[in-house]
Each structure stands twice: as structure tokens, then as C-alpha cells.
Amino acid sequence: MPAITAEGLVKIYRSRHSEVHALDGVDLVVEEGTVLGLLGPNGAGKTTMVRILTTLLRPDAGHATVAGFDIVREAQQLRSVIGLSGQYAAVDENLTARENLWMFGRLYQLNSAESRKRAGELLEQFDLIDAADRVVKTYSGGMRRRLDLASALIGRPRLLFLDEPTYLEEADELADTIAVIDRGKVIARGTADELKSQVGGERIEVVVHDRAALDRAEEILARDGSGQWVLDEHTRKLTVPATGGAGKLIEIVRDLGDAGIAIDDIALRRPTLDDVFLALTGRASSGDDEAAA
Amino acid sequence: MNRTFTDTAVITWRNLKRIPRIPELAIFAILQSIMFVVLFAFVFGGAIPLPNGGNYREYLMPGIFAQTIVFAAATTAVGMRDDLNKGLLDRFRSLPMARPAVLIGRIAADVTYNAGILVVLMASGYVVGWRVNTGLPELLAGVGLLLLFALAMTAIGVWLGLVVPSVEVAQQVSFTVLFPITFLSNVFVPPQSLPSWLQPVAEWNPVSTLTAATRDLWGNPNPYVGSGLPGQQPALVTVLWVIVILAVFLPMGVRRYRNMSR
Structure with missing residues (x-):
């Protein structure tokens, strides 16, 4: 009951x-x-x-x-x-x-x-x-x-x-x-x-070390990610929606490495309940x- | 039925506990009445001669008792409103308790509280020269009448407490309504001194009939006897008032309490 x-x-x-x-x-x-x-x-x-x-x-x-x-x-x-x-x-x-x-x-x-x-x-x-x-x-x-x-x-x-x-x-x-x-x-x-997954799923965030490498990093994310990437010019942070969790994270790290692109940070980010809330109710x-x- | 009884007892106990925990409430309620005694017995009293040379203090005290009892409505309204504001009424309503117990327990506690106040005031009255010139049965009958009236006033208070928006308003409304009622009466001055259109109001005022009834019962001076029913049968009219007030305000209070779930 x-x-x-x-x-x-x-x-x-x-x-x-x-x-x-x-x-x-x-x-x-x-x-x-x-x-x-x-x-x-x-x-x-x-x-x-x-x-x-x-x-x-x-x-x-x-x-x-x-x-x-x-x-x-x-x-x-x-x-x-x-x-x-x-x-x-x-x-x-x-x-x-x-x-x-x-x-x-x-x-x-x-x-x-x-x-x-x-x-x-x-x-x-x-x-x-x-x-x-x-x-x-x-x-x-x-x-x-x-x-x-x-x-x-x-x-x-x-x-x-x-x-x-x-x-x-x-x-x-x-x-x-x-x-x-x-x-x-x-x-x-x-x-x-x-x-959380209903609201937007996971995203991968990459902070590229060298501004000059941004173009090539964008290409890789466009290929590996599952949606349009977004660039924050100021922090050199690229964010891309990604399905596949940790496996996808490893794939992107490897591809960036193969292309010789140095990164300061990379993370798999899940939405918080705050994100859920904001998305649902505005x-x-x-x-x-x-x-x- | 058993549940109603025990729950009412618990609520009454809880309401009475407030008296020793906030002694200021009772102390100032008594001081207010004593202030009126002092004011009228010693300040205005000299200027209010009674026909046939009655003792003004003996005349005054039954009126003071009645006035004090009238203010029972304010005490109840404030207590009720306070419980509502603090979320206690919600908690009670969420418990598997007998629903009427909250209201009956409030009324029972407040009538008991007023009985206590009355005892202290009677002792004070004794000190300033007020006496019961009849016997014990008359004394008890008078006290009974006062407490019956206290019951009616607490019923008004229950309703009022559930209607007003805050404790402050409960207080304000009580005093703006109750003070004139106690003054438009035979408590302090002869009603005959009022303008003629106000005289019937003062004559039928339950405060007047209650005061006149206790004066008669106790052999205290009651020189202003009208020829109408309230003048001739003040005790009867008081009881009728109590019945009317209970019949009107009790259902209104109960309905208000029920409609909290609207």
C-alpha cells in the first residue's frame, strides 16, 4: 500500500x-x-x-x-x-x-x-x-x-x-x-x-592552456561531443554536452593529447538540483x- | 465521550499552567480592577452621593466584580489568537484528539482563572469596607451569577480570537468595545444621570443587570431601580442574556474553528 x-x-x-x-x-x-x-x-x-x-x-x-x-x-x-x-x-x-x-x-x-x-x-x-x-x-x-x-x-x-x-x-x-x-x-x-539527466545530462568542460589552440580544440569537441560547444573566451573554457560519461571523458583527453593540445583542466560535470530547478521553473x-x- | 473529557482536561491544564508561568498577567488584571476601586472609591466616589445615604464602596464593589468579569472576553480572545498565531491550533488539529476539547478547554480554564481573580478582588473589597450583608447562600448565588456571565464572555472571546487578524487587534477590539459597555451601566454612576435615549441601553445592559442582581443578593446598596423588567428582575435578565450570548457566539466560534480547514 x-x-x-x-x-x-x-x-x-x-x-x-x-x-x-x-x-x-x-x-x-x-x-x-x-x-x-x-x-x-x-x-x-x-x-x-x-x-x-x-x-x-x-x-x-x-x-x-x-x-x-x-x-x-x-x-x-x-x-x-x-x-x-x-x-x-x-x-x-x-x-x-x-x-x-x-x-x-x-x-x-x-x-x-x-x-x-x-x-x-x-x-x-x-x-x-x-x-x-x-x-x-x-x-x-x-x-x-x-x-x-x-x-x-x-x-x-x-x-x-x-x-x-x-x-x-x-x-x-x-x-x-x-x-x-x-x-x-x-x-x-x-x-x-x-x-538531473532529464534536464540536460552531462557536460564536459575543458580549459585550454594556450589560446592559440582553441580552434583545434573546438574541432575535436565538435567531433567527440553530442552537441554544440560553447566557448567562454575569458577563461578559455569550452563546454560541450556529452553522453557516455567517463568513457567519453577519456576519449576527449586522448584526442586532445594526440593533437598536442595542452589543457589546464578537464571535468565531467553533472547538473546540480539547482540547475534542474532553474530549468524546470525558471x-x-x-x-x-x-x-x- | 471519554476522549472529549480527558482531552478537555489536558487542554484546561495547559491553559491554567500559563497563570503561574506568567504571573504578570493575573497581577495586572487584579491591579487594573483595584485601580478602579481606588479611583472611584477615593477620587470620584465623594462626588457621587447615593440616595438614602448608602455606602458608596459597598455600592461600587459588585460593579467592579462585574466589570472585571466582562474583561474575561479579552483574556480569552488574546489567548485564542496567540495559539493560532504560534501554530498551536494547527498542531492540535493535526492530532487525533477530540475536536471540541480545544474550545471547551479554553473556556473552562478562563472561567476558572476569572474565579480566582474574583476571590482576590473580593478579599480586596473586604479591606476597603465592602461586606456581604446577607448569608452564604446569597454570596454563592452571586458568585455563581458572575461566573455564569464569565462563561458567556469567554464564548464571545473564543469567537473574537478566531476572527481578528492579530493579538494586538484582539486586545484593541476588546477594550474599545468593553470599556464603553462597562461605563454605560449602573457600575459607577446612577443610570438616571444619562441622557434619556441612553437610559434604556444602560438599563438593559447585562453589566447593569449583573451588578444590580449581585447588589440585591448581597444586601449592598442598589438605589436606582427602574420600573422595567431589568430593574425588577435583574438576575433573571442576566441569565437570559447569558443564554442569548451563548446561543449566538458559541456556534459562531465553533463554526469559525471548523472553517479553519476551508
């Missing part, structure tokens, strides 16, 4: 003068035991998506299940298997960390003893044990975030939703798969590697992460 299924989710925010289609028909399937990174520019619909899947918002159209529970009809069962950590640390500032965790545990329907035990475990795990009995108001931002995350884990959820700003490198490392969302639609989906990313476990 997939952890998350979504079909044609639509959410429209209406005000007197405007209509914003926050979600405009989102389809998504996330397998159990995987981490999905939901990335997109500001206002792309990431938070709306998380809020709908965690039952905080109702969609205007479409349907979705989380852990097999319908987000509208079975909202209460759904809530007992998820943990949510939102954009700000949603903890009670006037309680201690231990009291916060105990409270959330109770509201998660653990009994008082279980709740206390689980709170103790999490305080240990999140390195909050020394500050456990201090009022949260005195906590630093980082400590609050840790407590917030611990609160999301109090009921040992099967799915964890994290709605927070994430760096692309983090997403690249943590997420098994990535969905890129823009203007309320999922515009790309796959592993980081799949998305905007820089501000990612949010949604994780399913």
Missing part, C-alpha cells in the same frame, strides 16, 4: 477580489518506506499540499489517502498515524519541554504513563534532557525546533510530514525521490539523478521537505 496517494487535488483560495489556485490538479504517489522531497518556488503550493495531507485543509476537488485513510472521510484515523512539524515551532512557550511532550502524547491518546515514558525517550534522543524542565520560552531557536520535531514523533507516527525550508543539497542527500511542484502542479518527478528554489517514512 502506498504511503500517500493523491489524485487531482485542487485548492483554491478565494478572496473578494481574486482567486488563487494554490493546487491545480496534483497527482502524487509516495511508496511506504521512502522519503519524498517536495520542492518548488515560493507560493508553488508545497505548504498547501502538506496541510491538505495532514487534514488541516480540505481540498476543493480531488481525493487523497495517507496510510490508506481518506483525508476527508477518515481524517481522525489518519491523524493517529501521522506526525507534523510545521513552518514554525508549534510548542507551548509557557510549558517545559517535558510538559509539552507529555501534553502532545496525551492528545495523541497515549495514556499518562506511556506519554511520560515516551517524552523521556525523545528528550534523550533530541539532546534536550538538561533543559527538559525549563520553560520553553527560555529556549534558543534551535532547541525549539528540536522540541517541535520531537513533538511530531511522540506518537511513533508511520508518516512524518516536515514542512520547512530546506536546502537543495539536503534534499539531494535525504530524499529518495523528488517531486517538483510549481503553480499548483507537479511538473517533474523522479530520483535526483533522473531529474526560478530559484525555496524548497520544503515532505517526508514519508
Whole structure:
């Protein structure tokens, strides 16, 4: 059973003068035991998506299940298997960390003893044990975030939703798969590697030592490469799209050597997630992460 | 049902914890009321003679109690809004808890809080010469009426807190609306001194009927008795007000809370 299924989710925010289609028909399937990174520019619909899947918002159209529970009809069962950590640390500032965790545990329907035990475990795990009995108001931002995350884990959820700003490198490392969302639609989906090759594949960059040898180097790249080369005059750097990875790199090094062309540097370059993002949306990313476990 | 009960208890506990953790809130709430006592008992009081020579401080204190209870709405609205802003309402809504518990727990805690404030104020009143001249049952009946009214005011506060855009606005709205209501009443001055078109307003004002009812119950001076229903049956009119307020604002607050998922 997939952890998350979504079909044609639509959410429209209406005000007197405007209509914003926050979600405009989102389809998504996330397998159990995987981490999905939901990335997109500001206002792309990431938070709306998380809020709908965690039952905080109702969609205007479409349907979705989380852990097999319908987000509208079975909202209460759904809530007992998820943990949510939102954009700000949603903890009670006037309680201690231990009291916060105990409270959330109770509201998660653990009994008082279980709740206390689980709170103790999490305080240990999140390195909050020394500050456990201090009022949260005195906590630093980082400590609050840790407590917030611990609160999301109090009921040992099967799915964890994290709605927070994430760096692309983090997403690249943590997420098994990535969905890129823009203007309320999922515009790309796959592993980081799949998305990268989808966007433009690999390129080979050569920095030629002697400006006079540029012409001959261009000829070789035109022959060996799989597309039009580009020259950066200033740095004497030639870039050419190339398929064939490391093998192609070796071939170009050999051909340049045979032609007696000295090089300062040569590299096989893969696109980063930043490149992917820019190519797909035309905007820089501000990612949010949604994780399913 | 069991879930609703335990979750409400947890939320109430959490709301009450705030009182010892931010003692300034309660201290200034009490100081504000005591300031009114001092202001009116010692500054303006001399200029407000009561017919039949009643004791102005005995006359004043029930009004101060009522005024304090009216401000329960502000406390609730601010607390509610604060929870919403800090993302706590979202967290509660994402938990498998009984949904009404958040609202009931807020109301229960705030009524309890006001009961505590009332006890301190009554002790202060005793110091400046206010007395209950009847008996314990009347004392308890009066306190019951005040707390019933506190319940109505917290119901308004729940709705208000969910409607206003920020804590500051919650505060501002409460004070701009509540201050005139407490002054357009029999709390500090005889309503007969008002312009004639305002007199019915002051007479039917629940703050007036609540004050008049407790004055009657405790044998405190209540010299300005109108001939209408609110003058003759202030306790009854107060209870009717409570029912009307609850019937209007409770569903509005609940609907507002539900519609957060719109």
C-alpha cells in the first residue's frame, strides 16, 4: 500500500477580489518506506499540499489517502498515524519541554504513563534532557525546533510530514525521490539523478592552456561531443554536452593529447538540483521537505 | 465521550499552567480592577452621593466584580489568537484528539482563572469596607451569577480570537468595545444621570443587570431601580442574556474553528 496517494487535488483560495489556485490538479504517489522531497518556488503550493495531507485543509476537488485513510472521510484515523512539524515551532512557550511532550502524547491518546515514558525517550534522543524542565520560552531557536520535531514523533507516527525550508543539497542527500511542484502542479518527478539527466545530462568542460589552440580544440569537441560547444573566451573554457560519461571523458583527453593540445583542466560535470530547478521553473528554489517514512 | 473529557482536561491544564508561568498577567488584571476601586472609591466616589445615604464602596464593589468579569472576553480572545498565531491550533488539529476539547478547554480554564481573580478582588473589597450583608447562600448565588456571565464572555472571546487578524487587534477590539459597555451601566454612576435615549441601553445592559442582581443578593446598596423588567428582575435578565450570548457566539466560534480547514 502506498504511503500517500493523491489524485487531482485542487485548492483554491478565494478572496473578494481574486482567486488563487494554490493546487491545480496534483497527482502524487509516495511508496511506504521512502522519503519524498517536495520542492518548488515560493507560493508553488508545497505548504498547501502538506496541510491538505495532514487534514488541516480540505481540498476543493480531488481525493487523497495517507496510510490508506481518506483525508476527508477518515481524517481522525489518519491523524493517529501521522506526525507534523510545521513552518514554525508549534510548542507551548509557557510549558517545559517535558510538559509539552507529555501534553502532545496525551492528545495523541497515549495514556499518562506511556506519554511520560515516551517524552523521556525523545528528550534523550533530541539532546534536550538538561533543559527538559525549563520553560520553553527560555529556549534558543534551535532547541525549539528540536522540541517541535520531537513533538511530531511522540506518537511513533508511520508518516512524518516536515514542512520547512530546506536546502537543495539536503534534499539531494535525504530524499529518495523528488517531486517538483510549481503553480499548483507537479511538473517533474523522479530520483535526483533522473531529474538531473532529464534536464540536460552531462557536460564536459575543458580549459585550454594556450589560446592559440582553441580552434583545434573546438574541432575535436565538435567531433567527440553530442552537441554544440560553447566557448567562454575569458577563461578559455569550452563546454560541450556529452553522453557516455567517463568513457567519453577519456576519449576527449586522448584526442586532445594526440593533437598536442595542452589543457589546464578537464571535468565531467553533472547538473546540480539547482540547475534542474532553474530549468524546470525558471526560478530559484525555496524548497520544503515532505517526508514519508 | 471519554476522549472529549480527558482531552478537555489536558487542554484546561495547559491553559491554567500559563497563570503561574506568567504571573504578570493575573497581577495586572487584579491591579487594573483595584485601580478602579481606588479611583472611584477615593477620587470620584465623594462626588457621587447615593440616595438614602448608602455606602458608596459597598455600592461600587459588585460593579467592579462585574466589570472585571466582562474583561474575561479579552483574556480569552488574546489567548485564542496567540495559539493560532504560534501554530498551536494547527498542531492540535493535526492530532487525533477530540475536536471540541480545544474550545471547551479554553473556556473552562478562563472561567476558572476569572474565579480566582474574583476571590482576590473580593478579599480586596473586604479591606476597603465592602461586606456581604446577607448569608452564604446569597454570596454563592452571586458568585455563581458572575461566573455564569464569565462563561458567556469567554464564548464571545473564543469567537473574537478566531476572527481578528492579530493579538494586538484582539486586545484593541476588546477594550474599545468593553470599556464603553462597562461605563454605560449602573457600575459607577446612577443610570438616571444619562441622557434619556441612553437610559434604556444602560438599563438593559447585562453589566447593569449583573451588578444590580449581585447588589440585591448581597444586601449592598442598589438605589436606582427602574420600573422595567431589568430593574425588577435583574438576575433573571442576566441569565437570559447569558443564554442569548451563548446561543449566538458559541456556534459562531465553533463554526469559525471548523472553517479553519476551508
